Amino acid sequence: MIKTTVYLPEDLEVRLDAEAAATGISKAELIRRGIALLLEHAERPKRSRELPVFDSGRPRTPDEMDDSVYEHIKERAARR
Structure with a gap:
């Protein structure tokens, strides 16, 4: 794995801490899952003009x- 630094707003950090404590899943794993989920459902912009x-x-x-x-x-x- 590659280490990446992410800056989070304080309220998101608090929510992430609470979710990690409630589920027993590390914050890093929750962040990875969130990114994977986002990328799986992301729609890429289509070409705006025809060639x-x-x-x-x-x-x-x-x-x-x-x-x-x-x-x-x-x-x-x-x-x-």
Whole structure:
């Protein structure tokens, strides 16, 4: 295991102490369980924008595609 320092507000520390005493489970284990529970139910944010799609109607070389992507990025940056 890796040691990590966590700063808790006093009221949360008091509640954690009480839970540890009542259950006989160490504070460290309660914190690990809480983090595991949070991560199991966490929803990751979805990508906010779709990636640009380029359809030239014909196959492009990698250099042509790079140029198109670069131009698109430049145009978007100019609009900001």
